[in-house]
Amino acid sequence: MHSFGFRANALLTFSLTILALICAMASISDNLNSPSPSAHVQVSNINRFQKSKGNDEVSMTLNVSANLQSLFTWNTKQVFVFLAAEYESPKNSLNQVSLWDAIIPSKEQAQFLIQTKNKYRFTDQGTNLRGKEYNLTLRWHVMPKTGKMFADKIVMTGFRLPEEYR
Amino acid sequence: MGWIGEAVDSVESLRIRQFLSQAVSLGMIVTSALIIWKGLMCVTGSESPVVVVLTGSMEPGFKRGDILFLHMSKDPIRAGEIVVFNVDGREIPIVHRVIKVHERQDTEDVDVLTKGDNNTGDDRPLYAHGQLWLQRHHIMGRAVGFLPYVGWVTIIMTEKPIIKYLLIGALGLLVITSKE
Numbered sequence: 001m002h003s004f005g006f007r008a009n010a011l012l013t014f015s016l017t018i019l020a021l022i023c024a025m026a027s028i029s030d031n032l033n034s035p036s037p038s039a040h041v042q043v044s045n046i047n048r049f050q051k052s053k054g055n056d057e058v059s060m061t062l063n064v065s066a067n068l069q070s071l072f073t074w075n076t077k078q079v080f081v082f083l084a085a086e087y088e089s090p091k092n093s094l095n096q097v098s099l100w101d102a103i104i105p106s107k108e109q110a111q112f113l114i115q116t117k118n119k120y121r122f123t124d125q126g127t128n129l130r131g132k133e134y135n136l137t138l139r140w141h142v143m144p145k146t147g148k149m150f151a152d153k154i155v156m157t158g159f160r161l162p163e164e165y166r
Numbered sequence: 167m168g169w170i171g172e173a174v175d176s177v178e179s180l181r182i183r184q185f186l187s188q189a190v191s192l193g194m195i196v197t198s199a200l201i202i203w204k205g206l207m208c209v210t211g212s213e214s215p216v217v218v219v220l221t222g223s224m225e226p227g228f229k230r231g232d233i234l235f236l237h238m239s240k241d242p243i244r245a246g247e248i249v250v251f252n253v254d255g256r257e258i259p260i261v262h263r264v265i266k267v268h269e270r271q272d273t274e275d276v277d278v279l280t281k282g283d284n285n286t287g288d289d290r291p292l293y294a295h296g297q298l299w300l301q302r303h304h305i306m307g308r309a310v311g312f313l314p315y316v317g318w319v320t321i322i323m324t325e326k327p328i329i330k331y332l333l334i335g336a337l338g339l340l341v342i343t344s345k346e
Contacts, residue, residue, distance in 0.1 A: 092269055094242075139246045
């Protein structure tokens with residue numbers, strides 16, 4: 001009844017149960033946080049706008065400023081933030097093209113202002129980008145130390161690409 | 167001499183009963199594990215509801231040995247989501263982030279491009295030869311939850327099979343020899 005094996009087993013089971021419970025509680029506690037992030041994005045320049053291999057391609061310079069500090073809780077490992085261009089074309093009901101992304105490892109670095117060229121190619125499936133109206137969406141995925149992942153976004157509307165290639 | 171024979175008989179039948187009950191309890195453990203796994207498959211809609219991260223391509227978010235919980239819903243796939251996909255001709259599924267989505271106007275078809283957070287380029291070199299986009303059927307699920315370190319158990323067991331056999335043997339012995 002009270003052999004070494006039984007005690008070791010009971011101890012192991014108990015500690016694993018407590019650990020699982022603490023992990024679950026840490027994940028649930030994330031729901032108590034109601035973040036209020038803010039962001040502002042500006043397209044400062046269209047560097048290049050051409051047709052390459054039959055598809056429209058844009059290179060642009062972006063000014064991104066955001067304050068995502070309120071996303072961080074004690075269970076947050078990192079926040080993955082990215083900026084995506086979203087538009088509709090005759091062929092596709094939705095095109096999402098990631099332009100820039102970053103990993104924010106700590107709350108101190110969650111307020112930033114950067115100027116950057118698009119990190120990934122802004123390429124259409126076809127040639128629909130001339131004069132195209134598009135949204136820029138700042139999206140973030142909160143990666144927890146343990147438990148459920150969260151995601152949300154800020155949509156910024158009213159951007160328009162030039163009418164002519166350059 | 168009759169009472170000795172009776173005693174032996176009763177001990178014998180006791181042993182058989184005990185053996186049977188141990189066999190049943192062992193069977194119960196195996197089947198309940200199977201039920202939990204299949205039940206998870208039903209709830210999450212994914213054919214593998216839990217995956218272990220095997221490479222560092224999503225660091226610092228996911229490290230080798232972390233566990234991801236998958237969910238496969240009818241919801242459309244969107245940029246930024248972490249998906250698990252199978253490439254034709256590759257056995258091991260890959261866990262990476264979606265960076266581009268092109269969703270067709272009239273059909274359900276969708277073109278998806280992925281990239282590992284820790285990789286410099288996108289995943290096209292990982293795809294099958296000449297493949298530019300992932301389609302819906304390549305995707306096994308999207309990651310919804312995360313548990314660190316637990317996956318090391320399976321990594322150690324697949325890389326050092328002897329530990330697996332030792333563990334199974336010890337557990338089996340424990341079940342058979344334990345009373346009650």
